Amino acid sequence: MTLPWKQLLLLSIIDCLAECLDSGSFHGPRWRMEPSDLFIPVDSMEEEATLTCDAKGIPPSQYRWSLNGTLINLELDHRRRLSGGNLIIRSLDRYQDGGRYQCTAYNTMGAVLSRRASLQFAYLDHFKLHTRSAVSVREGQGVVLLCGTPTSSGDLSYSWVFNEYPYFVQQDNRRFVSQETGNLYIAKVEPSDVGNYTCVVMNSITKGKVHSSPTSLVLRKDGVMGEYEPKIEVHFPDTVPAAKGSVVTLECFALGNPVPEITWKRANGVPFPSKVKMKYSNAVLEIPSFQQDDTGGYECVAENKMGKNIATGRLAFHAKPQWIQTMRDTALAIEERLHWECRANGKPKPSYNWLKNGQVLITEERVYVDNGVLLISSLNLSDAGMYQCVAENKYGVIYFSTELMVLASSPDFTGNLLRALLKAKAGTIVTLECKPQAYPTASILWKKGNQPIHTNDRITLSPDGTLRITNVTKYDAGSYTCFARNRFGTSSTTGRLLVTDPTRITQGPVDMEIIVGESIVLPCQIACDPVLDVFFSWAFNGQLITKTDRHFELVGGRTAGDLMIRNIQLNHAGKYICVVDTDVESLSAVAILIVKGPPGPPDTVAVEEVTDSTAQLSWSRGRDNGSPITSYLIQTRTPFTVGWQRVDTVPEVIDGNTLTATVVDLNAWVEYEFRVVAKNSVGVGEPSPTSLQTRTEDAVPDAAPTDVGGGGGSRSELVVTWELCFTPSLFPRNCRTVRASVTLSRSVASVR
Known part of the structure; x- marks a missing residue:
């Protein structure tokens, strides 16, 4: 059935709008x-x-x-x-x-x-022009002079001029100017207080000032006022609302004779924190940055020797709303359900409203509004727009804005097409995902060729459109098409499934032992389906082998990835893995390569005990390099030898598990150095580091001099010669001729 052109145009506009919204073009x-x-x-x-x-x-x-x-x-x-x-x-x-x-x-x-x-x-009108009546009081009596503030807007401050400008009333424990009422309070009138008083009001915003008409304060002639108990004339209300973070001031002032003393305390007995300040002889209590902990009852006590008076009140905390839970911009498909919730704290507890495009929302049909919750069932295009949650109490109102986008479009596979060719190994699981972009969600139909696909013991069709085939066989190969449909249209995507035979490693590397310096080839050969792309790689001790190492070379053809290792070194011993990757699977084969070489040098050769003919040595074992150490040889050198010579030891043969030996047949009073050499089945290793130079102890000569002779010399001198021979076992017979001169005199002969 062909749709009317107007409906087609509407669907086109909807599709375009959905695409623009989804991409963030419009908001x-x-x-x-x-x-x-x-x-x-x-x-x-x-x-x-x-x-x-x-x-x-x-x-x-x-x-x-x-x-x-x-x-x-x-x-x-x-x-x-x-x-x-x-x-x-x-x-x-x-x-x-x-x-x-x-x-x-x-x-x-x-x-x-x-x-x-x-x-x-902000404004401040002038005082009405009229003469104020004089105020007559007795000496010692308290008095209140009224300011009578004119009409105004904006914060005001008050002061009083005494007699004439610029003499202002100075506040102390006897005089107080209330910044709440503007009135002047004198606790106990003295003769010096007689005079004219003018109230001065200033607007803190306009900075303008106005002056009242003067009020005369005079003393009565009928005596002095006697002492009386305090009477609090300035006190704070029973309940004072205070905003979070604000500066709160409480005023308290009393009339009395003697002049009362003002003190403050909290009803709960908790001391005032250090931030609280007292001003004007304690007539004003100031709390900066008011917090909820500052709430509660406060008492002002006015006291003199005649008695005391107490004023009480309560500070009540309030705070305008602040958001603790809000929403995000949301894009939902047509016919889906919207659930938003906003929450704010505040005191008193805020109430909530919801606005759509600036208009109040009420509960009706699909829309449910209640206490910060907005529910819309089965969204339609008209629900799209800007929404605001409004939280309000008597001290403030806040708005939070968010956008709802309602998406409507026919199915679109542009970003999620089926793969044109999918290869899978026989016996494995194949998953084909059908995920078009569609608003509302599309219904899905799968076909293999022209035949619809139905669920059976190997085939599963998930609600999200995914097709799953377990234990796939050659029979499952073919063309697969996913059809997606919603009320705005239909779309499809097609891909081909190719089922391949499993790949096998026909000859893999095997564990081997090899001598240093030799070269080998580790085989890795496979049999695979000819349609598969094959890639070989090798790992050595967990690291991928690259072409940068001159000892390694990958050799072979399409079905062989042998690894040649040239001039093998000891550090080439370890675990080798041949990895075979194809389009559908990954296989690997492992071999351990043991590289043998002559032993490494023994370490830490120490001479522990020396006599005139022996030295006891100890050393540490070196690396065996893949072949157990079978024996050790000890070598020495002295100033009388050329190079290093092997020496006799006890035991005569030092096996590979022995790390001490005694060198014998040494010569007395000779400096020796020693080193140790290890041997295994591969050969003799490098010698150990040289020991410290050690001298054997001295001993009595074991042979008399020979070839004694004499003759020659000067007058009164006789030259004597003889031969002295050493017969050590570590170097050839060594004889030297010794000469001595004998000086003759009548009584003494000396030899030198």
Whole structure:
């Protein structure tokens, strides 16, 4: 059945939109800058006010503004205009322009609301012009002078002028100016207090000041006020709400005679932390950076010798909402289910609303909204757009924005086609995945050739479209096609399965023993299906052998990957693995190569005990290099020998397990050096390092001199000669002639 052209066009648009959304080409507005609260001095109202608003989006965002919930019609409003997303207001009017503003950013993908921002005007009106009545009190009596603050907007601060400017009332334990009411309190009036008092009010934003009419304070003539107990005139409310992180100040001041002393304490008895400050003779308690631990009851105690008075109140913690759980941008297929949940902390506990494109969502049909949870069953295209979770309590409101993309498209295999040719070894498991991109999820049908495939004891069709064939045979070879269908269309992908015979290693390497310097070939030959691509590689002691090592060379043809090793060295001993990789499997064969060579040199030759004819030696075993050490030889040299000579030892033959021996038939009083040589079935190894030079002990001569003779010499001198011979066993007979001169005198003959 042919679809009408309008329906075809709609499906085309849906497909394009889904593709663009999926690739991130289009997206709804995301806030870069939201409006902030503004406090503008009234005397600056000739200037412009700008409320910022900027969001990125594709297509670019557009903007509209509302004031106190009512949309501002910028076409009819000559004082307000947009610059980008910013709202600019000129010729400011505090009666028309004050209020709560909110910006909406929107494009074709949806709309989001900004945070609410207030525009307020700071001002301070003048005091009413009238004469204030004098206040008459007795000496020693307490008094309160009222400021009577004029109408204003913005934070105010108060001070009092005494008699004339610039003499201000200095606060101490007897006088206090409340920054809550502006009133001046004098705990106990003294004669020096008589005079005129003027209240001065300053707006901290406009910096403007106004002065009240003066109030005269006079003393009555009917005597002095007697002593009386404290009366607290300045105290904090029963409950004081305090925001997290704010600076909290509590005021407490009492009238009394004598002047009362002010102290503070917490109702729970816990001492004040170091951050708490007392000001103006303890009339003000200040808590910077208020936290929940600071909540609870507080007591102000005013006391003099006549008694005491106590004022109590409670600090209650509150905090505007802060997000602890939010959502991410989400793309779901048409007919799927959406579940979002947002959570915020705050005190009191926040309430929640959900907005879609700036409009409040309520529970209806497919949509369920409750306490931060949004559920939409069976999504349709109209559900796409920008959503906001709104958390609010009496101290603040916060917004979190996210985008829902509803995807709708016919099946598409572009990114996940079946392999054109898939090779598999007979007897293995073959898995063919059919995973088209489709919204909603497509139904899947498999065919081999033109025949539908059904589940049996070897074939499994998974719900996700995967085809699994176990114990595959030649019969399973052929063309496989996956068909995917949803309500927007049909698509397919085809691949061919080729089943091959198993590959076998017909001749692999075997364990071998070889002598250093020889060359060998380790065989690795296979029989395989001719359609397979084969690749041979070798590993030696876990490391892949590369062409950079001149000792190794891979030789052979398509079905042989023999490894030739030339001029084998001791370090070539170890584990060799031939790895055969084909399109469908990987095989390996292992051989251990033992390389034999003459022993390594013994180590640490030590001379432990020496006599006039023997020396006891010890040494450490060296490497046997693949063949056990069979025996050791000991060699020595002296200043009387040429090169190293073998010596006699006890035992006469030193076997490979013996590491000590005694050298015999040495000569007395001769310096010797020793070294040890190891021997195995391959040959004689390198000698050990030379021992330290050692001298044998001295001994009595074992032969008399021979060939004694004389003659010659000068007058009164006789020359005597004889021959002295050494008969050592370590070098040839050695004789030397000795000459001596005899000096003759009448009484003494000396020989030299």
